[in-house]
Amino acid sequence: MHAGARRDGRFRVTGSHGRQLLAISDLHVVYAENRALVEAMRPNSDDDWLIVAGDVGEFVADIEWALGLLRDRFAKVIWAPGNHELWTPRDDPNQLRGEARYRHLVELCRRLGVVTPEDPYPVWDADGDPVLIVPLFVGYDYTWRPPGTYTREQALARAHETGVVCTDEILLHPDPYPSRDAWCRARVIQTERRLDAERGGLPTVLVNHYPLVREPTRVLRYPEFAQWCGTDLTADWHLRYDTRVAVYGHLHIPRTTWYDGIRFEEVSVGYPREWRRRASPPGRLRSILPAPARRPA
Numbered sequence: 001m002h003a004g005a006r007r008d009g010r011f012r013v014t015g016s017h018g019r020q021l022l023a024i025s026d027l028h029v030v031y032a033e034n035r036a037l038v039e040a041m042r043p044n045s046d047d048d049w050l051i052v053a054g055d056v057g058e059f060v061a062d063i064e065w066a067l068g069l070l071r072d073r074f075a076k077v078i079w080a081p082g083n084h085e086l087w088t089p090r091d092d093p094n095q096l097r098g099e100a101r102y103r104h105l106v107e108l109c110r111r112l113g114v115v116t117p118e119d120p121y122p123v124w125d126a127d128g129d130p131v132l133i134v135p136l137f138v139g140y141d142y143t144w145r146p147p148g149t150y151t152r153e154q155a156l157a158r159a160h161e162t163g164v165v166c167t168d169e170i171l172l173h174p175d176p177y178p179s180r181d182a183w184c185r186a187r188v189i190q191t192e193r194r195l196d197a198e199r200g201g202l203p204t205v206l207v208n209h210y211p212l213v214r215e216p217t218r219v220l221r222y223p224e225f226a227q228w229c230g231t232d233l234t235a236d237w238h239l240r241y242d243t244r245v246a247v248y249g250h251l252h253i254p255r256t257t258w259y260d261g262i263r264f265e266e267v268s269v270g271y272p273r274e275w276r277r278r279a280s281p282p283g284r285l286r287s288i289l290p291a292p293a294r295r296p297a
């Protein structure tokens with residue numbers, strides 16, 4: 001752990017008696033190799049918390065297995081849903097769709113003792129520097145359109161032309177909302193209301209499956225895919241809600257970037273065919289707090 005010091009008045013590096021707030025996402029435990037990675041995940045201390053930023057899996061039983069195993073090992077587990085949790089695969093015995101599936105997963109998490117976006121936001125308090133940990137469920141609304149397209153319809157048509165169409169279009173049902181983007185807009189309004197009412201002036205760690213700003217999607221190999229990756233409606237949340245760290249996944253491009261001086265952590269494991277190509281070992285938990293000693297230049 002680093003000695004207590006405050007850098008640029010915002011990022012505090014503290015002696016936190018060895019406690020860490022850790023994060024991971026995109027476990028995709030339908031793959032045996034990824035299940036093995038989850039089985040190997042352990043805290044560094046008995047007091048570590050773990051953020052799981054979505055895409056644990058598609059099958060309710062798989063999600064329960066992974067979150068239950070992690071809950072047994074970490075002092076607290078905080079979950080935000082990914083698009084894969086919200087799929088209704090034809091071969092899942094649980095055929096709930098849309099909002100009903102989400103609510104079912106929230107109840108499952110509550111039985112396991114896992115914190116969801118519907119629960120009171122936990123406070124991470126290291127050395128008198130409390131930070132509100134906010135798991136979010138805010139989706140996408142097709143506003144991150146490919147170049148030269150100006151409407152949702154044009155963006156989707158371009159995706160179909162190029163063959164880059166997210167499987168959500170088939171398996172992620174928005175019921176009872178008329179569309180996935182309508183569901184997203186409703187979640188944005190509900191979440192803003194709740195944050196405005198409950199934040200109490202605390203700084204935040206915002207945890208969403210999707211990046212809150214569009215910039216991380218600029219490096220996607222297929223720009224058509226960005227329309228399934230977030231919404232312009234959250235573009236200023238990291239500034240509005242005094243965010244220390246924004247945690248996300250979904251892109252399967254693990255890295256640390258800075259926007260408006262705020263640290264964004266993409267913490268995904270991804271598919272075996274993706275992590276096998278990377279130099280770094282797969283499944284390593286990222287330290288969210290305490291903050292790293294040095295901000296990269």
Ligand SMILES: [Fe+2]
Nearest residue numbers: 026055250270
């Ligand atoms: Fe994923």
Ligand SMILES: [Fe+2]
Nearest residue numbers: 055082083250
């Ligand atoms: Fe995802």
